[in-house]
Amino acid sequence: xxxxxxxxxxxxxxxxxxxxxxxxxxxxxxxxxxxxxxxxxxxxxxxxxxxxxxxxxxxxxxxxxxxxxxxxxxxxxxxxxxxxxxxxxxxxxxxxxxxxxxxxxxxxxxxxxxxxxxxxxxxxxxxxxxxxxxxxxxxxxxxxxxxxxxxxxxxxxxxxxxxxxxxxxxxxxxxxxxxxxxxxxxxxxxxxxxxxxxxxxxxxxxxxxxxxxxxxxxxxxxxxxxxxxxxxxxxxxxxxxxxxxxxxxxxxxxxxxxxxxxxxxxxxxxxxxxxxxxxxxxxxxxxxxxxxxxxxxxxxxxxxxxxxxxxxxxxxxxxxxxxxxxxxxxxxxxxxxxxxxxxxxxxxxxxxxxxxxxxxxxxxxxxxxxxxxxxxxxxxxxxxxxxxxxxxxxxxxxxxxxxxxxxxxxxxxxxxxxxxxxxxxxxxxxxxxxxxxxxxxxxxxxxxxxxxxxxxxxxxxxxxxxxxxxxxxxxxxxxxxx
Amino acid sequence: xxxxxxxxxxxxxxxxxxxxxxxxxxxxxxxxxxxxxxxxxxxxxxxxxxxxxxxxxxxxxxxxxxxxxxxxxxxxxxxxxxxxxxxxxxxxxxxxxxxxxxxxxxxxxxxxxxxxxxxxxxxxxxxxxxxxxxxxxxxxxxxxxxxxxxxxxxxxxxxxxxxxxxxxxxxxxxxxxxxxxxxxxxxxxxxxxxxxxxxxxxxxxxxxxxxxxxxxxxxxxxxxxxxxxxxxxxxxxxxxx
Numbered sequence: 168x169x170x171x172x173x174x175x176x177x178x179x180x181x182x183x184x185x186x187x188x189x190x191x192x193x194x195x196x197x198x199x200x201x202x203x204x205x206x207x208x209x210x211x212x213x214x215x216x217x218x219x220x221x222x223x224x225x226x227x228x229x230x231x232x233x234x235x236x237x238x239x240x241x242x243x244x245x246x247x248x249x250x251x252x253x254x255x256x257x258x259x260x261x262x263x264x265x266x267x268x269x270x271x272x273x274x275x276x277x278x279x280x281x282x283x284x285x286x287x288x289x290x291x292x293x294x295x296x297x298x299x300x301x302x303x304x305x306x307x308x309x310x311x312x313x314x315x316x317x318x319x320x321x322x323x324x325x326x327x328x329x330x331x332x333x334x335x336x337x338x339x340x341x342x343x344x345x346x347x348x349x350x351x352x353x354x355x356x357x358x359x360x361x362x363x364x365x366x367x368x369x370x371x372x373x374x375x376x377x378x379x380x381x382x383x384x385x386x387x388x389x390x391x392x393x394x395x396x397x398x399x400x401x402x403x404x405x406x407x408x409x410x411x412x413x414x415x416x417x418x419x420x421x422x423x424x425x426x427x428x429x430x431x432x433x434x435x436x437x438x439x440x441x442x443x444x445x446x447x448x449x450x451x452x453x454x455x456x457x458x459x460x461x462x463x464x465x466x467x468x469x470x471x472x473x474x475x476x477x478x479x480x481x482x483x484x485x486x487x488x489x490x491x492x493x494x495x496x497x498x499x500x501x502x503x504x505x506x507x508x509x510x511x512x513x514x515x516x517x518x519x520x521x522x523x524x525x526x527x528x529x530x531x532x533x534x535x536x537x538x539x540x541x542x543x544x545x546x547x548x549x550x551x552x553x554x555x556x557x558x559x560x561x562x563x564x565x566x567x568x569x570x571x572x573x574x575x576x577x578x579x580x581x582x583x584x585x586x587x588x589x590x591x592x593x594x595x596x597x598x599x600x601x602x603x604x605x606x607x608x609x610x611x612x613x614x615x616x617x618x619x620x621x622x623x624x625x626x627x628x629x630x631x632x633x634x635x636x637x638x639x640x641x642x643x644x645x646x647x648x649x
Numbered sequence: 650x651x652x653x654x655x656x657x658x659x660x661x662x663x664x665x666x667x668x669x670x671x672x673x674x675x676x677x678x679x680x681x682x683x684x685x686x687x688x689x690x691x692x693x694x695x696x697x698x699x700x701x702x703x704x705x706x707x708x709x710x711x712x713x714x715x716x717x718x719x720x721x722x723x724x725x726x727x728x729x730x731x732x733x734x735x736x737x738x739x740x741x742x743x744x745x746x747x748x749x750x751x752x753x754x755x756x757x758x759x760x761x762x763x764x765x766x767x768x769x770x771x772x773x774x775x776x777x778x779x780x781x782x783x784x785x786x787x788x789x790x791x792x793x794x795x796x797x798x799x800x801x802x803x804x805x806x807x808x809x810x811x812x813x814x815x816x817x818x819x820x821x822x823x824x825x826x827x828x829x830x831x832x833x834x835x836x837x838x839x840x841x842x843x844x845x846x847x848x849x850x851x852x853x854x855x856x857x858x859x860x861x862x863x864x865x866x867x868x869x870x871x872x873x874x875x876x877x878x879x880x881x882x883x884x885x886x887x888x889x890x
Contacts, residue, residue: 196870196871200871221676223673224673224674224675225675225676227673228674228675229675230669231669231673232664233660233664234657234660237656238657241653247855253650253651253652253653253655254651255655255656259651263650303878304868305866305869305877306866306868309868322867322868322871323868325871327869328870329869329870329872332869348870348872349872349874351869352866352876352877353876356876356877359878360783360878363878379845380845382857388864388865388866389865389866389877390816390878390879390880391877391878393816393858393878393879394878394879396856397813397856398779398813408656408660412675413675413676414675414678414842415838415841416676416677416679416842417675418841419835419837419841420676422834422859423834430867432711432861433800433861434799434801434859434861435861436711436860436861436865437859437860438859438861439856439857439858440859441855442852442855442856443855444855445855446807446853446854446855447853448807448808448853449770449806449807449808449853449854450767450770450774450778450808450811451775451778451806451812451813452856460656462656462659466656466663467663469660469663469664469666469667470663470664470666470667471663474667474670
């Protein structure tokens with residue numbers, strides 16, 4: 168999303184999404200389907216739960232020796248004839264790619280879907296340098312033609328109808344196309360086939376990189392990842408540094424749960440293990456292989472509050488189950504990574520300031536943690552993020568004052584009891600039909616979007632006192648022994 | 650530009666600030682990959698029939714088309730039928746020495762053009778074969794492993810084993826036999842560990858591809874569509890003998 172669009176506050180962005188009837192329907196259908204597919208995949212896979220635990224342990228263990236694994240990965244990639252680049256920032260990663268393009272006279276680049284290159288705004292940089300980037304994942308291709316950004320980590324164009332896609336294709340390609348996924352897919356196949364054959368450079372992300380063998384692993388369904396890593400003369404993989412895993416044995420654990428979590432497949436159509444450039448005697452494959460390892464805020468979270476978010480496999484399962492994502496979709500979040508994990512990743516990559524609103528875009532229901540293949544405790548980190556946003560005085564003063572007052576009241580029984588009595592008096596003019604529907608002053612911002620239950624005429628502890636004849640907690644069934 | 654030393658130095662510095670979230674270990678790798686892989690092969694020498702049954706079920710579940718023949722001599726007949734069904738006139742194949750069968754003679758008589766992967770790997774051969782593969786309707790490869798629990802074909806690239814044979818043609822046909830059968834991803838992990846003990850000797854190429862059914866997408870309104878960039882049809886021919 169552009170800076171101009173980001174200047175629209177999050178509540179307005181979300182509000183616009185809520186009013187978009189088509190988006191609402193598309194989101195419901197897509198997320199529900201993904202949820203069902205995932206559920207089915209794990210239901211028929213009794214080993215799944217233990218594998219999730221193990222995958223979590225592997226991620227944590229890898230972080231505990233991360234420098235050694237990264238060093239080993241780099242050694243092995245170089246031993247195979249590949250080149251490793253270290254990028255502290257997105258700008259540096261972009262510069263590395265642009266330099267490679269300049270030095271090798273690259274005019275067109277074919278890309279397979281990569282959130283890391285979305286994150287560093289690589290396409291804009293390439294275009295600015297006179298290089299044509301072509302997204303080849305069907306969903307990414309569609310949104311590139313539309314001049315938009317992905318709205319879902321694994322299904323980037325779920326917000327588009329087939330009618331809209333047909334219109335886009337009819338405008339951009341030669342011919343008129345029916346609003347039929349089969350027809351449109353065939354059109355993209357034909358159009359992109361030639362691009363694969365003509366391109367000078369292929370750019371991918373990486374789902375994993377195996378340190379012991381120097382292997383970059385790509386998990387895809389369409390086959391474009393294979394094209395991009397086989398046909399152009401240069402292959403560049405851009406990867407967040409946390410994606411390294413130690414061994415092939417570890418890789419099998421992740422493969423067993425990744426596709427199941429993302430699309431409900433046992434394995435995706437293609438899992439491609441790439442070890443450096445074309446080897447001697449091999450007919451095909453790139454002459455050059457480059458691996459760009461990206462920091463961009465990740466390293467400081469190794470010992471930071473968002474460490475656990477470094478486990479993320481980018482499967483998108485937490486998006487589908489999130490009641491907030493299901494309502495507003497990916498674009499309203501305003502950053503590369505949407506959904507519950509996206510809030511944490513945005514904080515990691517762009518700083519806490521950038522999520523002062525988003526930190527609250529969660530009901531803390533915990534569904535994300537339940538489906539996460541590596542059981543990332545997203546709600547815990549969201550709560551901590553809210554606390555941090557508050558302590559850093561990023562949140563507005565009124566909000567901070569309210570929460571400070573609430574904390575005082577809720578942590579003292581006497582104040583809490585008094586609060587109930589005061590609340591009953593103060594709320595009287597605002598209660599209508601058993602709900603508080605409108606509050607005065609800035610408090611009205613709360614009731615503008617939801618009702619508040621009023622303080623009960625008699626609170627639970629007051630009623631309990633009568634029932635039990637004393638304070639709660641000292642009678643097993645609410646009655647004291649005679 | 651950030652150097653490796655700076656980057657890893659920063660990683661190390663942060664690591665020293667924290668013991669981590671909990672004590673954890675990575676997956677246990679086989680101490681002697683060669684022996685572990687040998688054990689897998691011994692297991693599979695007995696259990697391959699059950700594995701094959703499972704493979705057929707899973708392979709068909711991901712829209713693969715399965716064939717079984719008694720010997721290599723029957724393979725050309727199956728491929729001829731597939732070519733006929735798809736209206737394909739041109740085929741590319743892995744090198745006959747790798748594939749275990751030379752289809753040129755048997756299929757050439759039917760007016761089909763069969764082009765095996767060239768022996769050389771020079772620029773001219775590369776460009777020529779790329780055109781041939783892009784034109785071909787069918788690509789015939791072997792399969793180094795056939796993974797039963799997911800219906801997956803696993804192919805190693807290398808000399809005489811171009812990557813494009815299983816990628817560019819609309820139909821991919823993989824020919825394999827008992828020695829390729831494995832049951833689980835765990836076994837695949839052991840075999841891959843063995844393969845990487847001395848990869849310069851065990852692999853002549855840079856890529857290992859897991860293929861689970863045809864190329865697919867659901868990017869337009871979540872409608873499942875096959876053959877977006879890779880093959881639309883994937884056949885497996887299992888050769889007894």
